[in-house]
Amino acid sequence: xxxxxxxxxxxxxxxxxxxxxxxxxxxxxxxxxxxxxxxxxxxxxxxxxxxxxxxxxxxxxxxxxxxxxxxxxxxxxxxxxxxxxxxxxxxxxxxxxxxxxxxxxxxxxxxxxxxxxxxxxxxxxxxxxxxxxxxxxxxxxxxxxxxxxxxxxxxxxxxxxxxxxxxxxxxxxxxxxxxxxxxxxxxxxxxxxxxxxxxxxxxxxxxxxxxxxxxxxxxxxxxxxxxxxxxxxxxxxxxxxxxxxxxxxxxxxxxxxxx
Amino acid sequence: xxxxxxxxxxxxxxxxxxxxxxxxxxxxxxxxxxxxxxxxxxxxxxxxxxxxxxxxxxxxxxxxxxxxxxxxxxxxxxxxxxxxxxxxxxxxxxxxxxxxxxxxxxxxxxxxxxxxxxxxxxxxxxxxxxxxxxxxxxxxxxxxxxxxxxxxxxxxxxxxxxxxxxxxxxxxxxxxxxxxxxxxxxxxxxxxxxxxxxxxxxxxxxxxxxxxxxxxxxxxxxxxxxxxxxxxxxxxxxxxxxxxxxxxxxxxxxxxxxxxxxxxxxxxxxxxxxxxxxxxxxxxxxxxxxxxxxxxxxxxxxxxxxxxxxxxxxxxxxxxxxxxxxxxxxxxxxxxxxxxxxxxxxxxxxxxxxxxxxxxxxxxxxxxxxxxxxxxxxxxxxxxxxxxxxxxxxxxxxxxxxxxxxxxxxxxxxxxxxxxxxxxxxxxxxxxxxxxxxxxxxxxxxxxxxxxxxxxxxxxxxxxxxxxxxxxxxxxxxxxxxxxxxxxxxxxxxxxxxxxxxxxxxxxxxxxxxxxxxxxxxxxxxxxxxxxxxxxxxxxxxxxxxxxxxxxxxxxxxxxxxxxxxxxxxxxxxxxxxxxxxxxxxxxxxxxxxxxxxxxxxxxx
Numbered sequence: 001x002x003x004x005x006x007x008x009x010x011x012x013x014x015x016x017x018x019x020x021x022x023x024x025x026x027x028x029x030x031x032x033x034x035x036x037x038x039x040x041x042x043x044x045x046x047x048x049x050x051x052x053x054x055x056x057x058x059x060x061x062x063x064x065x066x067x068x069x070x071x072x073x074x075x076x077x078x079x080x081x082x083x084x085x086x087x088x089x090x091x092x093x094x095x096x097x098x099x100x101x102x103x104x105x106x107x108x109x110x111x112x113x114x115x116x117x118x119x120x121x122x123x124x125x126x127x128x129x130x131x132x133x134x135x136x137x138x139x140x141x142x143x144x145x146x147x148x149x150x151x152x153x154x155x156x157x158x159x160x161x162x163x164x165x166x167x168x169x170x171x172x173x174x175x176x177x178x179x180x181x182x183x184x185x186x187x188x189x190x191x192x193x194x195x196x197x198x199x200x201x202x203x204x205x206x207x208x209x210x211x212x213x214x215x216x217x218x219x220x221x222x223x224x225x226x227x228x229x230x231x232x233x234x235x236x237x238x239x240x241x242x243x244x245x246x247x248x249x250x251x252x253x254x255x256x257x258x259x
Numbered sequence: 260x261x262x263x264x265x266x267x268x269x270x271x272x273x274x275x276x277x278x279x280x281x282x283x284x285x286x287x288x289x290x291x292x293x294x295x296x297x298x299x300x301x302x303x304x305x306x307x308x309x310x311x312x313x314x315x316x317x318x319x320x321x322x323x324x325x326x327x328x329x330x331x332x333x334x335x336x337x338x339x340x341x342x343x344x345x346x347x348x349x350x351x352x353x354x355x356x357x358x359x360x361x362x363x364x365x366x367x368x369x370x371x372x373x374x375x376x377x378x379x380x381x382x383x384x385x386x387x388x389x390x391x392x393x394x395x396x397x398x399x400x401x402x403x404x405x406x407x408x409x410x411x412x413x414x415x416x417x418x419x420x421x422x423x424x425x426x427x428x429x430x431x432x433x434x435x436x437x438x439x440x441x442x443x444x445x446x447x448x449x450x451x452x453x454x455x456x457x458x459x460x461x462x463x464x465x466x467x468x469x470x471x472x473x474x475x476x477x478x479x480x481x482x483x484x485x486x487x488x489x490x491x492x493x494x495x496x497x498x499x500x501x502x503x504x505x506x507x508x509x510x511x512x513x514x515x516x517x518x519x520x521x522x523x524x525x526x527x528x529x530x531x532x533x534x535x536x537x538x539x540x541x542x543x544x545x546x547x548x549x550x551x552x553x554x555x556x557x558x559x560x561x562x563x564x565x566x567x568x569x570x571x572x573x574x575x576x577x578x579x580x581x582x583x584x585x586x587x588x589x590x591x592x593x594x595x596x597x598x599x600x601x602x603x604x605x606x607x608x609x610x611x612x613x614x615x616x617x618x619x620x621x622x623x624x625x626x627x628x629x630x631x632x633x634x635x636x637x638x639x640x641x642x643x644x645x646x647x648x649x650x651x652x653x654x655x656x657x658x659x660x661x662x663x664x665x666x667x668x669x670x671x672x673x674x675x676x677x678x679x680x681x682x683x684x685x686x687x688x689x690x691x692x693x694x695x696x697x698x699x700x701x702x703x704x705x706x707x708x709x710x711x712x713x714x715x716x717x718x719x720x721x722x723x724x725x726x727x728x729x730x731x732x733x734x735x736x737x738x739x740x741x742x743x744x745x746x747x748x749x750x751x752x753x754x755x756x757x758x759x760x761x762x763x764x765x766x767x768x769x770x771x772x773x774x775x776x777x778x779x780x781x782x783x784x785x786x787x788x789x790x791x792x793x794x795x796x797x798x799x800x801x802x803x804x805x806x807x808x809x810x811x812x813x814x815x816x817x818x819x820x821x822x823x824x825x826x827x828x829x830x831x832x833x834x835x836x837x838x839x840x841x842x843x844x845x846x847x848x849x850x851x852x853x854x855x856x857x858x859x860x861x862x863x864x
Contacts, residue, residue, distance in 0.1 A: 012777065026507065028505020028620075040731070045773055050471075051307075051309075053471065053511070055612075112411075114407070136370075
C-alpha cells in the first residue's frame, strides 16, 4: 500500500504546531495503528492515550480531519485520499500532543447524586427487560467524552463548564431518573446547576457518539420534559407518571413476591 | 508523616489498579472506615475489565433451579484441572451471587428473565446457565457500577500514575510505593499500612493478545520483587476465539457468548470439528452428536451440551490442531458461524458489540457471514500466592486480588469466573487489609532508599545517548514469547526462551529514551519492560519445569497430564529484590481438600 502522510499536532499547554510524518500503512488499519507505528519508529515520545484498541474503553478520542472520533475505530481506508490530520480534542486543556486534560468530566461525575434504591428483597430485585432497556442504552457509554468535546456550549465557552454537565452526564442523569429502582429526584439540580437549559438540541453529540446512543432524543429531550413538567404542570406530570411504567411503580413491583 | 523529597501521600489502604478487583477492594476498605487511595496507570474506568464481555458467573439459579454453589465449585475445579486452591474455589462459588446482587443495588442493570430476575447465560464448562450479563458488554457494566460507587464515596483516585516499585519498612513489612505521574513525569511517594495489588494480567508480552497496553504484569512483578511468591505462572489462557483478520485487530476478543448463544466452529471443509476433540474427562456431559447438542440450546434436558462449549483450553488446542492439519481459514484461523444458526435480530440483540466490532473493523456482517477466529493470549491463571480468606501474600501488609492473584482458577479459568473473581476477592482483599490494620502490627517506617533507587533506575534511560528503542525491545519480546512460550510448548524451545530472556534483560539495561518526562510513552514503555521481563521469565521457568500438559499449559513433549504434577504448584521467588535478580521455582503443595469438598468432586454427573 502507498505511504500516508499524517499531520499531527504536537505541543503542550504553552503552544505547538503540526508535524508531518510520511509512513507505511497496511490493509485494514485504523488511525491508531499508524500513530503507533510513528511512535515505534520516528517519534517515541508522541503522546496519545489508548487502552483497548477495540472501541470499548473510550480512551483514544481525538479529532481526525477535524471530526471528533475514536482513533481505534477509524479505518484509514475510509478516510479521503491525502494527508490525515489528527488533533487533540478541542474542548479540553492540552497536556501534550494528542492527550488532553479531561478532569472536567471526573469532577462532573462527583456531582451526580447516586442511585437510591429501596432495600433489596430476598432473592434480588424484580425488574423487567423493557424497564431496564432505557437505562441500558445510556450505560453503553464508554466515556470517550467526544460528545462533551463537540458540544458547543463548552467547546467554545470555557466559562460554561462550571455549570454545565454536558451530554455525557445528561445521559447519566437520564439513566438514573429512568432507573426502575431509583427514588432520588435530580430535576431541580439539573435545572439550577447542571445547565440542562443551555442545550438547544442541535444533536451534535448524538452524531459523534461511537456507541450510537440517541443522546438528544432519548435522554436530553425527556429530561427537559421532566424538568419542565415538574415546574409548570404538576397535575399533568402526575398523570404521566401514573400512565407510564415509572420508576416508582416498578420499584413497588420489585418488592412483590415471586410469581 | 515521612519526609520525602517527592510529592507524598499517606493512606491506610493503598490499592494499585482500578479494575474490578481494585475498585471492589476500595469500597470494602472505605466502608470499614479506612482512608483509601487508588492508583491507576490509566484514567478511571478504562481498565481491562471493560473488555470482559460474556458475563459474571454466579450460581443464583435464576434459570436452572438445580444450580448452587456446590455445582459451581465442582465446575471451577474441573475446569482448572484440579490445580486450583480449593478454598478459593469454595469461597468464590459461595459468595458470587451476593456480589452480583450487590452490584444491582449500586446501579448495575443486568438483562432480565421474563419474571424480572437477572438473566443468566450458558458458557463453556459451566453445567448450568450461570452468567449474569448485559448483552456482550458485562465488563463495562461492572466497572462503571463500581467506578460510580467509588466516586459517590469520595475515594481518592490517582489517575495516570504509574507505580515503579513497592517500598518496605525496616522490619520487612510493606510500607507503600513509589510512582510517577504520566502527565508530568514527576515522582510521588505513597506510604501506606497496606497495599493491595490489583493490576490485572500480563498478556502484553505476547504478540497476539486481547490485552491492552496495560497488561504488562506490573503487580505480579512488583509483588515478586517485594518478596511474595508467584504460582502457576505457566498457566496462560489462550482464548479460543480472537479475531485474526485484519492484522491490525489480530487477537481482539470475540466473546464466548457467541458459542453460548448457538454459534459453532467450522473448519475449511465446513465440518463442526469440536465433536472430534471431546476429552474423556468431559465425555459424560458432552453431546455425542450435533443433533443432540443443538437440542440442548432450547431445552437442557433434551440433550447434553455441544462440544463447542468445552472449557477454553480444550477448544483452543482443537483449533490449533485443525489449523496445523491444513483445515484452517485463509488467514490462519477457523470459522465461527452464528449467521446460519440464528436470526439477524437475535444476533444483533444478544451480541451487539460483536456485530459492531466485526462490521466496523473487519467489514464482516456476522448476521450474514461466519467470523474468522483463532486463539489469542487472554488471561493468566497464575499470580501472586495468597491466603484464600484474606487475600494476604507472604509479605506482611501486601495483598493481591483479581487476575494478579493466583490460585482460584488452577490451570484453566472458566469464562465468567473472572468478573466474579474480581468482586469476591476484591472485597476479601479490602476486608483482609482492614483486619491486618486492626491487628496493629503495621509498618513503622518508609525506606526512602528503596524509593530513591527505583527513581534513579527509571531515569537512567534519559542519560544514555546511544541505546535501544524500547518499542523495538517490546516488539522482539512479543515475537519471541509467541513463538517459544506460546500455546503449544516443548522443552528445547523453553530452554531457548530462557536464554533469550537473559539477552533481553541486557537490552533493557541499555534503553535510551528520547524527549522529556511529560507524557512520554516511550519512557512509560521503558518503565513497563522490567515487569514484562519478570513475568516472561517466570512463565518460561515454570513452563520448563512442568513436564506434563494441563489446562493452559500444553507441552508437545509431554502431551498428557501426570498425576504427580497435580500435587503442587510451582512457586516462583526472587532473590535480591530487583527485576534483574535471579528467580527460582519450588514445589508448593496444594492446599489439602476437606472431605466435604472432595465428596462434591466425586459426585457423578
